Amino acid sequence: TSWRALDPKTWEFNLRKGVTFHDGTPFTAEDVAFTIARAKGPTSEFRNYLTTVTGTKVIDDHTIHLLTSGPDPVLINNLCYVFIMSKKWCEKHGATEAQNFKAKEEKYTVRHENGTGPYKLEIREPDIRTILVKNPNWWNAKTYPYEIDRIIYTPIANPATRVAALLSGEVDFLLDPPFQDLDRLKKNPNIKVDQIAQNRSIFFGLDQASHELRSSNVKGKNPFKDKRVRQAMHLAIDGYAIQKVIMRGLSQPANVITAPMVYGYPKELDKRPPADPQKAKKLLAEAGYPNGFEVKLDCPNNRYNNDEKICQAVVGMLGKVGIKVNLDAQSKTLHFPKITNRQSDFYMLGWGVATVDSHYVFTYLTTKDGPWNGSGFTDPRVEELTQAMSVEMDKAKRDAMIAEVWKKLTEDVIYLPLHHQVIVWAMNKKLEMPMQPDDQPQFCWAKMK
Incomplete structure (x- = not known):
């Protein structure tokens, strides 16, 4: 308290x-x-x-x-x-240590819970259904509407089936509806569609630590270690075309890997350059790859808005500058361990910043031991500044540290930023559900008219 x-x-x-x-x-x-x-x-x-x-x-x-x-x-x-x-x-229940996600360990805590919140877990069947029921002894019941008695979460993989379930009244709430169906949903008098800028940025990671890439036809060296190659790939990917065609306007093309609502967000650096295939080809030639090279792209197909479609488009864009990309799109449960175990040459990742502070991004993505630093990037100065800003209480000094790290990461093209996501929710018109940038529905706030 x-x-x-x-x-x-x-x-x-x-x-x-x-x-x-x-x-x-x-x-x-x-x-x-x-x-x-x-x-x-x-x-x-x-x-x-x-x-x-x-x-x-x-x-x-x-x-x-x-x-x-x-x-x-x-x-x-x-x-x-x-x-x-x-x-x-x-x-x-033998759960005094956390689940080993990297080793794909499953403990009792994966399918059971014992919290203090507004809802209790009744059934947990991954990829089938999860049922939550109202906790009658919730300590904060008088503060929130707390009107929903039972929540049945049903994963539906097929986009058309998900939309049909909402339209038929089988479900009341649809998280991240397919963008191609939004106009149809908006025209239905029984459905409402809400949107808000999300605290999540989508980007591509490149293995810059390995001596040789696992999936490339280049042997004896790693093309991604060369800044010019990374610059070329960034220029080859047309973020504005992806925004218009694939995202239907529901994204913000980005040049940094954190969203505008995050503390320390470098607005002046977040100006994505227009695609320039000719300049990209020139940079590749200067780096010693006039005919490009081959590499595999790991991509999720059920995690981010239009993730696989984006990756398919990127394959074509990189192909135009001579980089032959072999796409491997898999479920998120198979995709993410490749990143955390540093077993991917080239991968898509989205990052939300739970603490809404840049230090969180650096700690996870750009330090030597960062759990999600699949790039293997490490830099002594970035390590020093990341550690220093974790204890610096002087705002001006801390802001300067954050700005220096962002400048380094952006100028050296450590990641290939794509865009900041936009959240879209579709729901029964009788349901009132306040939106937040973290894309997490808070059912204790919900009301049914």
């Missing part, structure tokens, strides 16, 4: 009393201490939220101290995304 810094390395948090987990056990400081330790574990995907946290000290059931290596300007932001787990429940 409140927090304060006792000194530059100690934060005190006073926890809400009377909160229980879904199984009825009380929420205490011991659960917070356990969760922090678990989230910092080697298999955790959340450890980068807690880079400055060195430990915890339980004072009593509802008071805890977080110990840090120094001042942390984004600690409170980061903690919002470390969701507290029940220590007793995790111990009971």
Whole structure:
């Protein structure tokens, strides 16, 4: 309910009393201490939220101290995304360590939950259905509308079938409807369509660490290590044509890999150059590839708006400058491990910034040990600045650090930015659901007229 810094390395948090987990056990400081330790574990995907946290000290059931290596300007932001787990429940079900996502490990926590939120998990059948039911003991029930009693989430892979389900009334809410069907949905008097700029940017990553690419016909060296090759590829991809034809205007062509609402967003650098195939060919020739080269592109086909269609278009655009791209489009469950395990030469990735701060982008995507840095990029100065901005409390100094990193990443074309996404939701006209840039429906806010 409140927090304060006792000194530059100690934060005190006073926890809400009377909160229980879904199984009825009380929420205490011991659960917070356990969760922090678990989230910092080697298999955790959340450890980068807690880079400055060195430990915890339980004072009593509802008071805890977080110990840090120094001042942390984004600690409170980061903690919002470390969701507290029940220590007793995790111990009971052998889940005291986080799931090893890279090793495709499945623990009890993959299909079960025990939180403190407004809805409880009734059934979890991945790729089939997930059913949530109202938690009658939710501590914050008086604050929100909290009108929806039961949520049935049904994945429907076929776009036409998804739209038909909404039109027929089989479903009430459609997340990310197919863009080609938006006009039809908007004309239906029983359906409403809402949109908002999303906190997510789409880009392509290039393996710049390997001595030789796995899928290329170039042997003995890596074309992506050459900045001119990366520049050529960026110029060959026509982001404006993709915006117009594939995205139907529902994207913002980008020259950086973070969205405008993120703190430290470099507006002056986010000016995507127009496609220039001739200049791209010249750069490739200067780099020693006058006839281009061959490489495989890994792409998801069920994660981002029109992801596979975008990749198909990029294959054609790069082909025009001599780069033969072999497309491998797969489900996100097969695609993402290639990136986190650094087993992809060339890949599509989308990045949302949970903490809405540039440091989050750098920590995950541009540091040597960044969990999603499939490019293998590393630079001593970027490492130094990323670490420094995590403890710098002087706003002007921290802003300068962020700006320097963005300038380096953009000028050296470390990634190939494509666009910032736009969120579109379609729903039964009787449903009121406030939109947020993170594209996460909050059903506790929803109302049915």
